[in-house]
Amino acid sequence: xxxxxxxxxxxxxxxxxxxFRVFFKRKLPNASDPDSAQIYISPFHDIPIYSELAPNIHRxxxxxxxxxxxxxxxxxxxxxxxxxxxSSRQLLRYYDNIFPYHGVLWNCGSFPQTWxxxxxxxxxxKDLKGDNGLLDVLEIGxxxxxxxxxxxxxxxxxxxxxxxDHLDWKIFAIDINDPLASKIxxxxxxxxxxxxxxxxTLDFFRFYKTSMGHLPITFGYGKIFLDKQIxxxxxxxxxxxxxxxxxxxxxxxxxxxTADFKLFNTQCLESNREYLRNSKEAEALIENLKMLVTNRPxxxxxxxPSIQQIERVIYLNKRLILNNLSKAEEQExxxxxxxxxxxxxxxxxxxxxxxxxxYTLVLPASLLSVALYxxxxxxxxxxx
Numbered sequence: 001x002x003x004x005x006x007x008x009x010x011x012x013x014x015x016x017x018x019x020f021r022v023f024f025k026r027k028l029p030n031a032s033d034p035d036s037a038q039i040y041i042s043p044f045h046d047i048p049i050y051s052e053l054a055p056n057i058h059r060x061x062x063x064x065x066x067x068x069x070x071x072x073x074x075x076x077x078x079x080x081x082x083x084x085x086x087s088s089r090q091l092l093r094y095y096d097n098i099f100p101y102h103g104v105l106w107n108c109g110s111f112p113q114t115w116x117x118x119x120x121x122x123x124x125x126k127d128l129k130g131d132n133g134l135l136d137v138l139e140i141g142x143x144x145x146x147x148x149x150x151x152x153x154x155x156x157x158x159x160x161x162x163x164x165d166h167l168d169w170k171i172f173a174i175d176i177n178d179p180l181a182s183k184i185x186x187x188x189x190x191x192x193x194x195x196x197x198x199x200x201t202l203d204f205f206r207f208y209k210t211s212m213g214h215l216p217i218t219f220g221y222g223k224i225f226l227d228k229q230i231x232x233x234x235x236x237x238x239x240x241x242x243x244x245x246x247x248x249x250x251x252x253x254x255x256x257x258t259a260d261f262k263l264f265n266t267q268c269l270e271s272n273r274e275y276l277r278n279s280k281e282a283e284a285l286i287e288n289l290k291m292l293v294t295n296r297p298x299x300x301x302x303x304x305p306s307i308q309q310i311e312r313v314i315y316l317n318k319r320l321i322l323n324n325l326s327k328a329e330e331q332e333x334x335x336x337x338x339x340x341x342x343x344x345x346x347x348x349x350x351x352x353x354x355x356x357x358x359y360t361l362v363l364p365a366s367l368l369s370v371a372l373y374x375x376x377x378x379x380x381x382x383x384x
Contacts, residue, residue: 005150006026006027006029007024007025007026007027007041007043007047007150008024008025008026008027008038009022009023009024009025009083009146009147009148009149010022010023010024010025011147011148012082012290012293013293013294015070016070016085016092016304017092017301017304018084018085018087018092018293018301018302018303019293019294019301020084020085021082021083021084021289021290021293022082022083022084022147022148023040023080023082023286024040024041024042024043024046024047024080024082024148025038025039025040025041026038026039026041026046026267039266039267039279039282040080040266040279040282040283040286041080041265041266041267041282042080042081042264042265042266042268043061043074043081043082043083043110043112043150044074044076044081044112044113044134045081045112045113045246045263045264045265045268045271045275046112046265046266046267046268047059047061047112047113047150048112048113049111049112049113049114049235049239051152053152053176056154056155056232057152057153057154057176058111058152058153058155058173058235059111059112059150059151059152059153060109060110060111060112060137060139060150060151060153060173061074061083061109061110061111061112061148061149061150061151062107062108062109062139062145062146062147062148062149062150062151063083063108063109063110063147064103064104064107064108064109064147065107065144065145065146065147066103066104066105066106066107066108066144066145067102067103067104067144068103068104068147069094069095069097069102069103069104069310070085070092070093070094071085071086071093071094071095072084072085072086072147073085073086073133074110074133074134076133076134076260076261076262077260077261077262078262078289079262079264079285079286079288079289080262080264080265080282080285080286080289081262082289083147083148085302087302090301090302090303091302091303091304091305092302092303092304092305094305094310095208096208096211096212096312096314097311097312097313097314098204098207098208098210098211098314098316099313099314099315099316101200101204102313104204105138105197105200105201105204106138106139106140106201107138107139107140107141107143107144107145107149107151107175108136108137108138108139109136109137109139109151110133110134110135110136110137111134111135111137111171111235111238111239112134113239113242113243113246114134114135114235114238114239114241114242115130115132115133115134115135115238115241115242115245116130116131116132116133116134116135116167116169116238116241117130117132117238117241117250117257118130118131118132118166118257122167124220124221125162125167125220127165128162128165128166128167129165129166129167130166130167130241131163131166131167131168132257134238135169135171135234135235135238136168136169136170136171137153137170137171137172137173138170138171138172138173138201139151139153139173139174139175140156140172140173140174140190140194140197141174141175141178141180141181142178142179142180143175143178145175151175151176152175152176152177153173153174153175153176154173154174154176154181154184154185155171155172155173155228155231155232155235156172156173156174156184156185156186156187156189156190156228156231157171157172157186157187157190157225157226157227157228157230157231158170158171158172158225158226158230158231158234159172159201159202159205159219159224159225159226160219160220160221160226161205161217161218161219161220162217162218162219162220163209163217164214167220169234169238170205171231171234171235172187172190172231180193180194185228186227186228187225187226187227187228198225202219202224203318205217205219206219207316207318207321210316210321211314211316215325215328216321216322216325243270245258245261245263246263246265246268246270246271246272246275247270247271247272248272248274248275263275264276264277264282264285265277266278266279266282
C-alpha cells in the first residue's frame, strides 16, 4: 500500500538539458469534472512529510534514481519548486564516475516540508552552518524509482557530512513496500541484510569531490553511522525550520538566506496566506515558467558537458589522498599548537613583567590616588 500514489510527476523538457523540469500534481478524490481532478502543487511545501500510514512513516521525493549521475535538485527559486538539473558556471552538473562507482548508490531524494537553515548553528557543530536546502534522504530498497516518485519510507539512521563550512545530513530510509522493509529497522539491520552498502556509502561520499580538487569529506561525530533516533530528531528540527519559513516567521537576520525562495503553494495548511494560490493561478504560474524555460536565449542556458566527460571513469589513489589529508591535518594541528603556545608565552611574559615592576608601576599610582583623596578631603574641610 502506498498513499503517496496520489502525487503524480509531470515531466517537461528534455533530460540532460537546461529545459528539463518535473512538476507535481495531486489527484483530487471524488472530483466530478476530469479537468479538475488534479491540481498543481509544490513538492517543497504541499506534500506532507508525515504519512497517514503510521506515526514514524515519512514521505520522500526521489530526485536521482539509483545509478543515475545527473545532479537533480528541488528548485527553491522557481514557482512551485519543480525538480531540475543543478548547474554551476553555466554547466549542468553530474556526479563523476569515481571507480568503482557509476552514478549514485541509492534512490537519492529529499523530505518535503524540511529546510536546513543556513544560519542555524547546530549545538554540536557551532562553527558549521546548514546547507540551505531540503533534508536529503538515501532510499536503500531494491527497486529503482524514477525522478519525481513520492514514496512512503521507514527511517533507519543517518550520517552527517562536514563539507567545508557546512553540515550535510543524509538520512537512511527504505521504501515500506520493499521486501526487506519488514526486516531492517536500523543501521545494524542495513549491515546485516545489505553487507557492504554502508562502507561503500562512506567511500562514495568521502571521495566524491576530490576529482574537483577538494579535500576528502569528513564525517561528524566519532560514531560515523548515527542511530534512528538521531535521524528522527534531525527530521523534526528541519521540519520545524520549514514551518517558520512557510509561516513567514524567519528572523530578519536569517531572511537573506531565503530572499530568492518561492513559497507558492495550493494546499499547505501551515502556509501564510500570501503564499497560497488557487488552481488557476498555480497553472498560470507554471505555464509561464515553461515558456520562460523554453524561449530564453540559448546563451543564458547551462550547457551539458561532453559525453566523454560525463562517461569518463576516474581512478583515484585513495590511500595517497588520505595520507596527504592526514599530513595536512597534522600540520594544521601543529600550527594551532604553536599559536596557543605563543599566546601563552605572551601572557606569561606579561605576568612576569607586572610582577617584577610592581612597585615601579603600581606604587606611584597608589600614592597619587592617596594624594588626590586627601586633597579632596582638605578642600571639603576648608569649605565647611
